[in-house]
Amino acid sequence: MMHTSVIDFDTCGQLIHASQDRLYRLAYCYVKNEHDALDIVGEATYKALVSLHTLQRADRFDAWMTSLVIHTALDWLRKNRRLVPTEREVLDIIPAHEPDLTPEEQMDLYHLLDSLPTEERTYLILHYFEERSFPEMAEILSMPEAKLKSRFYRILHRLRAHLKEESL
Numbered sequence: 001m002m003h004t005s006v007i008d009f010d011t012c013g014q015l016i017h018a019s020q021d022r023l024y025r026l027a028y029c030y031v032k033n034e035h036d037a038l039d040i041v042g043e044a045t046y047k048a049l050v051s052l053h054t055l056q057r058a059d060r061f062d063a064w065m066t067s068l069v070i071h072t073a074l075d076w077l078r079k080n081r082r083l084v085p086t087e088r089e090v091l092d093i094i095p096a097h098e099p100d101l102t103p104e105e106q107m108d109l110y111h112l113l114d115s116l117p118t119e120e121r122t123y124l125i126l127h128y129f130e131e132r133s134f135p136e137m138a139e140i141l142s143m144p145e146a147k148l149k150s151r152f153y154r155i156l157h158r159l160r161a162h163l164k165e166e167s168l
Contacts, residue, residue: 006058009049015061016045022130023069029125030073030118040076044068063139066130070122070140077118112159120155127152 007015016023020041027037027044047068055064113121126132126140134152138145 006055007052007061009052012048012052012061016048016065019062019065023065026066026069026125026130027073029113029121029129030070031076032114036076036080040072041069044072047072060139063136066126066132067140067142074118112162116155116159120151123148123152123155 023041023044024037027040028034031037031040044065048065055061113124116124122141123137126137127134132140134145134149137152138148141148
């Protein structure tokens with residue numbers, strides 16, 4: 001049975017183009033390498049175009065595309081060894097949402113984030129770097145919002161405990 005898409009290829013391309021910087025930053029948060037992040041966004045774009053017919057609602061495109069980038073990045077991490085970025089690369093890509101943080105504090109935050117398991121890192125990236133609400137995150141990760149909040153706050157509690165230990 002042939003499915004018809006709720007948006008056409010041109011619209012899909014325009015939506016991806018409009019969010020390409022955000023999608024790149026998201027991929028970079030996982031792989032920490034400019035070229036690999038670009039490859040991931042390219043592969044996720046290809047996957048979006050090939051599976052566009054599976055998108056059921058046009059208003060869900062952003063969440064759907066974000067999910068594709070995350071899953072493509074996770075696949076990449078499973079297949080490839082991790083590369084350690086230089087400090088300059090990290091500072092160039094960290095969003096400027098926290099203007100009160102010094103470069104050293106930004107690096108500490110980034111290293112702490114990098115120390116988390118990939119699944120846990122995803123929650124924090126979506127919420128703090130992507131500025132996603134809990135309902136949006138639940139949609140992107142295909143899980144109930146209550147379960148997502150529970151995991152999110154458990155991760156924060158563990159991070160706070162870790163930071164308190166380090167400051168002692």
